[in-house]
Amino acid sequence: xxxxxxxxxxxxxLYAFHQAYTRPSADEIAAWTHRYxxxxxxxxxHAAVAWDWASEGVHEAKQLDEGMLARGYSQALNIIFxxxxxxxxxxxxxxxxxxxxxxxxxxxxDVPTLxxxxxxxxSVLADLFNGWMLTPVCGRLVEGVIKALAITRExxxxxxxxxxxxxxxxxxxxxxxxxxxxxxxxxIIRESSMPDxxxxxxxxxxx
Amino acid sequence: xAKGITGDSxxxxxxxxxxxxxxxxxxxxxxxxxxxxxxxxxxxxxxHELRERLAKHLSDSIxxxxxxxxxxxxxxxxxxxxxxAHQMIFEALLQPRSADGRALREAFVPRVQxxxxxxxxxxxxxxxxxxxxxxxxxxxxxxxxxxxxxxxRRQLIFASPPFDEIxxxxxxxxxxxxxxxxxxxxxxxxxxxxxDGVPFKTKKNRxxxxxxxxxxxxxxxxxxxxxxxxxxxxxxxVQRLRKAKVREII
Numbered sequence: 001x002x003x004x005x006x007x008x009x010x011x012x013x014l015y016a017f018h019q020a021y022t023r024p025s026a027d028e029i030a031a032w033t034h035r036y037x038x039x040x041x042x043x044x045x046h047a048a049v050a051w052d053w054a055s056e057g058v059h060e061a062k063q064l065d066e067g068m069l070a071r072g073y074s075q076a077l078n079i080i081f082x083x084x085x086x087x088x089x090x091x092x093x094x095x096x097x098x099x100x101x102x103x104x105x106x107x108x109x110d111v112p113t114l115x116x117x118x119x120x121x122x123s124v125l126a127d128l129f130n131g132w133m134l135t136p137v138c139g140r141l142v143e144g145v146i147k148a149l150a151i152t153r154e155x156x157x158x159x160x161x162x163x164x165x166x167x168x169x170x171x172x173x174x175x176x177x178x179x180x181x182x183x184x185x186x187x188i189i190r191e192s193s194m195p196d197x198x199x200x201x202x203x204x205x206x207x
Numbered sequence: 208x209a210k211g212i213t214g215d216s217x218x219x220x221x222x223x224x225x226x227x228x229x230x231x232x233x234x235x236x237x238x239x240x241x242x243x244x245x246x247x248x249x250x251x252x253x254x255h256e257l258r259e260r261l262a263k264h265l266s267d268s269i270x271x272x273x274x275x276x277x278x279x280x281x282x283x284x285x286x287x288x289x290x291x292a293h294q295m296i297f298e299a300l301l302q303p304r305s306a307d308g309r310a311l312r313e314a315f316v317p318r319v320q321x322x323x324x325x326x327x328x329x330x331x332x333x334x335x336x337x338x339x340x341x342x343x344x345x346x347x348x349x350x351x352x353x354x355x356x357x358x359x360r361r362q363l364i365f366a367s368p369p370f371d372e373i374x375x376x377x378x379x380x381x382x383x384x385x386x387x388x389x390x391x392x393x394x395x396x397x398x399x400x401x402x403d404g405v406p407f408k409t410k411k412n413r414x415x416x417x418x419x420x421x422x423x424x425x426x427x428x429x430x431x432x433x434x435x436x437x438x439x440x441x442x443x444x445v446q447r448l449r450k451a452k453v454r455e456i457i
């Protein structure tokens with residue numbers, strides 16, 4: 001986690017540097033390396049590339065032909081496939097890798113029970129558990145579900161990701177395949193049948 | 208504005224039918240890449256064919272952004288770096304909560320360029336040959352310090368054949384492009400700053416030197432510049448140049 005945080009901090013600094021200058025001057029390079037000594041080598045390396053780009057301009061993409069585009073698309077499809085496989089594999093074991101259905105079952109609860117406990121519309125919970133709610137999930141809903149089901153934030157995040165990857169599709173109609181229309185958390189809460197006061201609470205608008 | 212339509216007239220990111228219609232009508236090119244990235248993330252695998260169409264459009268667009276910014280002087284004409292960056296960006300697209308995954312929805316092209324810049328910087332670091340101990344002393348006599356403690360490229364003395372005698376093939380050749388053949392990015396940067404008139408060292412409080420900007424000693428900075436000059440002196444393309452600026456820098 002520490003390594004990831006450091007990586008994110010590095011990206012934050014370098015991206016800001018990237019956005020700020022197309023051709024950083026010696027003064028600017030020195031100022032940024034002084035301000036962020038831990039990333040000094042990276043800042044200089046990025047400055048060098050920035051100067052290359054600014055000085056050389058863009059190279060003519062003479063070889064961006066169909067073959068290379070096809071190779072890129074093939075690589076993209078492989079990455080998508082591998083990501084789907086990874087989700088399947090990682091859910092095999094571990095406390096933090098259970099679906100919402102498994103978590104509910106382990107807690108001896110179901111959606112109506114949990115909805116009453118949290119004083120929230122069943123439809124909101126159903127959308128969350130069925131993979132029909134886009135992230136980010138509203139803060140109070142995350143906190144409420146985590147507390148009521150006695151799970152970690154990590155477990156919640158994993159279950160949300162899995163639900164979105166494998167949404168419940170419902171039953172097919174006679175004339176078309178089942179479809180999923182995932183919506184934002186705020187949209188789902190606002191369009192639920194809850195009283196306005198409860199909607200404001202779950203949206204965090206009562207503060 | 209109709210319900211379910213965003214600022215660039217693309218459907219909302221979670222509007223499955225809207226995106227299927229847009230793809231069927233061949234309208235993807237008219238949408239911002241940020242909108243397409245958001246739809247790719249939010250629609251997930253709800254419709255397999257749609258996901259592949261969005262992936263194809265994003266993949267082509269990413270390559271179109273990357274390729275012109277990678278020199279063909281790189282190993283394998285730069286394709287290895289291009290596809291490495293393409294891979295990182297596509298993996299980020301599949302992780303909507305990651306920093307890159309979020310950023311691609313907000314500023315697609317700048318984030319792709321940033322990720323490429325990072326890949327190029329990493330590549331340069333890996334290819335770098337350790338030379339911190341390289342001596343710059345043998346050329347120190349060429350650079351006499353100014354009375355105020357600064358010195359610049361204008362004080363260089365170059366003893367190669369007179370440019371007047373050189374046959375000029377193309378005066379428009381840009382030294383910057385020739386510099387691409389210098390593999391060490393730090394040396395290229397040092398030389399570009401040098402070309403820009405930045406002094407090797409300075410006693411003035413508000414003037415930054417090449418050594419300070421690069422975080423190396425003055426001796427090392429001088430050594431790097433001399434090394435690049437040696438390369439340029441032997442480059443046929445440079446030899447054909449007669450620009451005054453070129454004479455100054457080598």
